[in-house]
Amino acid sequence: MAQTYCNVCTADCPASCRLLTDVADSRIIGIKGDPRDPYTRGKICAKGYALKELVYSPDRVLYPLKQQGKGSGNWQRISWEQAFLEIGNKLVGIAQEYGSLLPVSMNKFLGTTGLLSQSVEGFFSSLGPITALMGNPCVSAGTDAFILNYGALKKPLPEDMKNSRLILIWGANPAWTAIHQMRYIFEAQDQGAIVVVIDPIFTSTAARSDIYYRIRPGADGDLALGLAKILVEENLIDHEFLDNFTFGWPEYRDYLETVDLNQVSSSTGIPLAELYELARLYGTIKPATIRLGPGIQRGPSGGQNARIIDCLAALTGNIGISGGNVHYTSYEQLLHAGKYGQLRLPYGIRQGLSENNEGNTGHRILGTDWYTHLDTLDPPLKFLWVAGRNPVAQDPDPAQLIQALKTIDTVVVAEQTLSATAQMADYVLPVSSPFEFEDVVISFWHYGAAINQQAIPPLGESKSDFAIMHGLASVLHQLKPGLSSFPLHGDPRTWLTQEFTSLNDFLGITDYRELAHNPARVNLPAVPWQDRQFPTASGLYEFYSFTAAFHQTPPLPIPVDQPVSSRSYPFRLMVSRSPITLNSQFYTIDLLRRLENLPLLLIHPDTGKQKNLAEGDLAKVYNEMGELELPVSFSLSLPPDIVLTYMGTEDIHNTLINTLLSFESTDLGQIFSGSPGIAYNNCFVNLVKMG
Numbered sequence: 001m002a003q004t005y006c007n008v009c010t011a012d013c014p015a016s017c018r019l020l021t022d023v024a025d026s027r028i029i030g031i032k033g034d035p036r037d038p039y040t041r042g043k044i045c046a047k048g049y050a051l052k053e054l055v056y057s058p059d060r061v062l063y064p065l066k067q068q069g070k071g072s073g074n075w076q077r078i079s080w081e082q083a084f085l086e087i088g089n090k091l092v093g094i095a096q097e098y099g100s101l102l103p104v105s106m107n108k109f110l111g112t113t114g115l116l117s118q119s120v121e122g123f124f125s126s127l128g129p130i131t132a133l134m135g136n137p138c139v140s141a142g143t144d145a146f147i148l149n150y151g152a153l154k155k156p157l158p159e160d161m162k163n164s165r166l167i168l169i170w171g172a173n174p175a176w177t178a179i180h181q182m183r184y185i186f187e188a189q190d191q192g193a194i195v196v197v198i199d200p201i202f203t204s205t206a207a208r209s210d211i212y213y214r215i216r217p218g219a220d221g222d223l224a225l226g227l228a229k230i231l232v233e234e235n236l237i238d239h240e241f242l243d244n245f246t247f248g249w250p251e252y253r254d255y256l257e258t259v260d261l262n263q264v265s266s267s268t269g270i271p272l273a274e275l276y277e278l279a280r281l282y283g284t285i286k287p288a289t290i291r292l293g294p295g296i297q298r299g300p301s302g303g304q305n306a307r308i309i310d311c312l313a314a315l316t317g318n319i320g321i322s323g324g325n326v327h328y329t330s331y332e333q334l335l336h337a338g339k340y341g342q343l344r345l346p347y348g349i350r351q352g353l354s355e356n357n358e359g360n361t362g363h364r365i366l367g368t369d370w371y372t373h374l375d376t377l378d379p380p381l382k383f384l385w386v387a388g389r390n391p392v393a394q395d396p397d398p399a400q401l402i403q404a405l406k407t408i409d410t411v412v413v414a415e416q417t418l419s420a421t422a423q424m425a426d427y428v429l430p431v432s433s434p435f436e437f438e439d440v441v442i443s444f445w446h447y448g449a450a451i452n453q454q455a456i457p458p459l460g461e462s463k464s465d466f467a468i469m470h471g472l473a474s475v476l477h478q479l480k481p482g483l484s485s486f487p488l489h490g491d492p493r494t495w496l497t498q499e500f501t502s503l504n505d506f507l508g509i510t511d512y513r514e515l516a517h518n519p520a521r522v523n524l525p526a527v528p529w530q531d532r533q534f535p536t537a538s539g540l541y542e543f544y545s546f547t548a549a550f551h552q553t554p555p556l557p558i559p560v561d562q563p564v565s566s567r568s569y570p571f572r573l574m575v576s577r578s579p580i581t582l583n584s585q586f587y588t589i590d591l592l593r594r595l596e597n598l599p600l601l602l603i604h605p606d607t608g609k610q611k612n613l614a615e616g617d618l619a620k621v622y623n624e625m626g627e628l629e630l631p632v633s634f635s636l637s638l639p640p641d642i643v644l645t646y647m648g649t650e651d652i653h654n655t656l657i658n659t660l661l662s663f664e665s666t667d668l669g670q671i672f673s674g675s676p677g678i679a680y681n682n683c684f685v686n687l688v689k690m691g
């Protein structure tokens with residue numbers, strides 16, 4: 001007799017879909033969307049249906065493993081007791097040798113989005129000063145951009161988009177990456193809204209738009225400046241908002257006078273007449289909203305570009321009104337609200353680091369480029385814990401990263417499979433899938449909270465992140481009492497209950513287990529900034545940012561110069577999410593890869609002609625960093641100077657796509673995330689036919 005459990009897809013995806021999991025004989029027999037989910041209404045994507053494949057993947061690591069020689073493949077199964085004891089002794093040894101735990105570090109991100117997975121941050125925070133790897137590969141520059149403009153990062157609830165009369169989808173492809181958002185876009189369209197897509201690629205979302213503008217990659221800031229200039233020229237600006245609620249408007253207006261529209265047209269590739277057409281649309285139709293994709297900020301000018309685009313909303317008075325504003329990924333709203341991440345905050349590494357920025361806690365801070373200068377560190381980095389991330393498959397210059405990992409005495413990777421990063425570990429600790437322990441997930445897009453009930457027992461000897469950190473803390477307590485202040489009392493249910501003592505009111509529930517029956521959402525306003533109170537230095541929306549000036553960053557939003565393609569590497573390589581993979585997640589599922597014929601490299605037919613490549617031919621894609629061999633597929637969705645593939649791609653030799661990326665930083669990110677982001681879109685390659 002099958003039983004049904006409530007679960008949630010914990011992939012790094014805005015939807016955080018609620019799931020219903022059918023289980024018979026302790027085995028998952030079916031996964032479907034939960035029709036009670038108010039955001040998804042029971043619809044999930046192919047990845048959600050394939051979650052069972054991940055749970056029962058033959059690639060699952062089911063026991064703690066120890067490797068003799070990183071990358072050697074010489075694995076030995078060990079017990080948890082041995083793993084905890086040896087890892088604990090490493091930490092104790094470091095503390096004794098160096099008199100501090102500064103040689104210890106941790107690298108974690110959103111491989112799983114459950115609250116209890118934050119116990120990893122909690123554990124490392126409990127050690128006191130360590131080496132903190134700051135920044136994130138995802139939205140650092142954009143986060144800085146919004147906080148500089150507004151003082152905080154807030155976003156409207158997704159459904160407010162249906163109240164818009166004009167929707168600019170700028171560098172985002174929700175038809176693939178946020179499928180449920182499309183419902184609100186279609187609803188707005190049905191009510192007469194105009195949907196405009198601005199993107200270098202004619203995406204599936206562009207295909208459903210009313211107007212599509214092809215922009216050259218990275219020229220988003222130029223376009224927004226050009227639009228701003230036209231809005232001012234044609235007096236399509238909101239004087240009341242500008243005069244009363246903004247700071248630095250006169251300086252910004254002066255700067256706009258220097259903008260050359262012919263130059264904008266040339267850099268963006270958008271004819272002058274179309275610039276005027278778009279500016280007039282945005283300046284005359286209200287409310288108008290912008291959906292800003294994270295890809296916008298993954299370039300050398302990504303942060304400033306995001307700021308400039310956001311300024312369009314201020315110019316037209318589209319801030320603080322229903323149907324207006326700018327939609328951008330935001331965890332920070334919940335963090336600023338002080339109601340989220342309580343597991344993390346008392347022991348929380350990010351909270352600790354924000355103190356450290358003021359010189360209080362003694363953490364040593366490294367950015368996203370940490371592995372490019374390990375040899376300069378004193379004391380050296382001796383210990384690294386990786387969880388919820390696969391940096392060898394995602395970060396630039398993986399060869400350098402692998403070399404860096406080899407120089408670190410102890411690398412521990414907590415993972416479900418032998419990922420590219422796990423293969424470079426000394427210890428791999430098997431993490432349970434989210435179906436195997438109880439947890440709660442809060443979406444970073446719609447703020448819905450959903451419970452993950454334990455549907456099946458942990459496979460093999462796998463444990464949740466919480467159980468792993470708790471186990472290690474217990475052993476550490478025996479080895480050297482006081483080295484960690486991680487609380488040893490309480491089980492996960494106690495921790496979650498404690499967490500929800502502050503969250504219950506925020507969610508309108510009395511116990512987190514009610515989430516199995518009642519969908520709940522964090523009680524935040526559907527429309528931010530209605531009070532026009534901006535927590536900036538001036539108390540106003542800042543065209544001129546005092547915080548930026550303090551951090552020696554250009555205070556006005558002005559684009560940074562972009563690199564261009566060269567004769568040696570004439571094609572820009574863009575790497576986007578596919579409908580069936582997320583970063584490097586899901587790429588291991590054969591079924592999904594077959595659905596999309598992955599791996600492949602999309603090229604324009606003219607590029608094929610130029611390089612003597614036919615559909616399906618194997619091309620060497622190369623630059624000074626490395627090379628991959630990928631089958632090409634022709635597409636008219638992209639211009640001839642762009643080639644495109646998907647995150648997580650690896651070729652027949654298992655070479656990963658990030659092999660082609662060198663390390664370059666975005667312009668912003670360091671102010672609030674502690675490190676600039678990574679300029680993923682700044683990658684140029686050449687092609688040659690194989691064989």
Ligand code: SF4
Nearest residue numbers: 009013016017045048
């Ligand atoms: S990947 Fe996203 S859309 Fe797909 S099931 Fe998971 S949360 Fe839902």
